[in-house]
Amino acid sequence: MKLAIREIRAGLRSGQFSARELASRALAHAGAENPKTNAYLHLTPERALAAADAVDAQLARGEDPGPLAGVPIAVKDVILTKDIRTTCGSRLLEHYVAPYDATAIMRVEQAGAVIVGKTNCDEFAMGSSNENSAFGPVRNPVDLERVPGGSSGGSAAVVAQGTAVVSLGSDTGGSIRQPASFCGIVGVTPTYGRVSRYGLTAFASSLDHIGPFGGSVHDAAAVLEAIAGRDPMDATSAFAPVPSYTAGLTGDVRGMRIGLPKEYFAGLASETGDLIARGVDTLRRLGCEVHEVSLPHTEYAIPCYYVICTAEASSNLARYDGVRYTSRSANGETLIDMYRNTRGEGFGAECKRRIMLGTYVLSAGYYDAYYIKAQRVRTLIARDFSNAFQQVDAIIAPVSPFPAFKLGEKLDDPMQMYLSDIYTITGSLAGIPCMSVPCGATAAGLPVGMQILCNHFEEAAMFRLAHAFENSGDT
Numbered sequence: 001m002k003l004a005i006r007e008i009r010a011g012l013r014s015g016q017f018s019a020r021e022l023a024s025r026a027l028a029h030a031g032a033e034n035p036k037t038n039a040y041l042h043l044t045p046e047r048a049l050a051a052a053d054a055v056d057a058q059l060a061r062g063e064d065p066g067p068l069a070g071v072p073i074a075v076k077d078v079i080l081t082k083d084i085r086t087t088c089g090s091r092l093l094e095h096y097v098a099p100y101d102a103t104a105i106m107r108v109e110q111a112g113a114v115i116v117g118k119t120n121c122d123e124f125a126m127g128s129s130n131e132n133s134a135f136g137p138v139r140n141p142v143d144l145e146r147v148p149g150g151s152s153g154g155s156a157a158v159v160a161q162g163t164a165v166v167s168l169g170s171d172t173g174g175s176i177r178q179p180a181s182f183c184g185i186v187g188v189t190p191t192y193g194r195v196s197r198y199g200l201t202a203f204a205s206s207l208d209h210i211g212p213f214g215g216s217v218h219d220a221a222a223v224l225e226a227i228a229g230r231d232p233m234d235a236t237s238a239f240a241p242v243p244s245y246t247a248g249l250t251g252d253v254r255g256m257r258i259g260l261p262k263e264y265f266a267g268l269a270s271e272t273g274d275l276i277a278r279g280v281d282t283l284r285r286l287g288c289e290v291h292e293v294s295l296p297h298t299e300y301a302i303p304c305y306y307v308i309c310t311a312e313a314s315s316n317l318a319r320y321d322g323v324r325y326t327s328r329s330a331n332g333e334t335l336i337d338m339y340r341n342t343r344g345e346g347f348g349a350e351c352k353r354r355i356m357l358g359t360y361v362l363s364a365g366y367y368d369a370y371y372i373k374a375q376r377v378r379t380l381i382a383r384d385f386s387n388a389f390q391q392v393d394a395i396i397a398p399v400s401p402f403p404a405f406k407l408g409e410k411l412d413d414p415m416q417m418y419l420s421d422i423y424t425i426t427g428s429l430a431g432i433p434c435m436s437v438p439c440g441a442t443a444a445g446l447p448v449g450m451q452i453l454c455n456h457f458e459e460a461a462m463f464r465l466a467h468a469f470e471n472s473g474d475t
């Protein structure tokens, strides 16, 4: 079901289909495809049909059912849904049912969207391949032998396979952009604070974002428009007004100044590099001015990110102790045994690795040397971007050094997996909006995404550029 949001709107209005028919079709399609990809952890038929019926009733009364009316949407299983399981891809939360909805969930439903299911992901969103899920990996619908990327691999796969029209993911260091690139769709990480984190299970709170996936720039922009904006339930959510991102998709990007960070392109002699270079040529042809910029602290980004995110994760994951939220180990005599066994049996290897690393960098004696140092480096990285945005309106970069890799290929080497995040974590550390837009495929047919990064709250410009690129006829 590769319908766009606009087509759904037209189809509902003309009576070509009802929201209930659309939801039933999406659910059946998802059920049939899932054995191939394992992209959904669970479908949500009751909630979907109730939402669809509400849309149909509004249409029957002649009311406007909202900008996302009847649109089948899937949600990464780290975002809380009332009365529906939210597992975070973890054995520990296999049976956890949240007592409330995340703000983003309430907002998409208010806009008329129909939630069809919860999607598979790396455990607590830690990973780049979706292989860290306790419920098995997701397979990339483009090539079932390959990973869909991670950690929001399920949310990318369902849009790529057409079982949902759009989806929500979360991005801490690239988990929306990288799977979007691997699956050949659009994925957006908004400015930090643009979308409320209320109801998003915390991994690294100063880096966590909720953002949309879509089959087109328009669809992703429409979802962000619905979920963005101040939320009194999240003190870090921004007051900045939300413009209409879809109305800004004019196709005109003449005179826009594009920056190419020299540090990113130095070692990128690959098919990915060639495709990005071709994408830059397209932007030039569309009337953009291209300049070289410098982000001199890029080489420190990976260690900086993995100190900060593990520190925050070790603190955030302390709450899963067998007393609250989680299932409890049956083994152990004492309270301490119960904590140890619950966490020892419940967390997968990657979460344990990060809890240990994070605890270490926060411990007395190391806190200044690692954690405080990393925070300082983070400021320098953010400053690199502010300086670059004095000269240009947008930065173009790769999303990943390579396209989707084979399942199992990098599983035994966490360092290799961490290094693959180089192009996405810099934007995350700076808190700026960034997105992946498809820019062609390798000779083997594997999709490659081009990353667009803009200054804080400049999502409208980012979408305008991505949309003009998408419609250039070159990709």
Ligand code: GLN
Pocket (backbone or CB within 6 Å): 125, 126, 127, 128, 150, 151, 170, 171, 172, 173, 174, 175, 176, 203, 309, 421
């Ligand atoms: N791959 C990165 C990590 O493992 C990013 C994860 C994310 O953005 N949630 O930390």
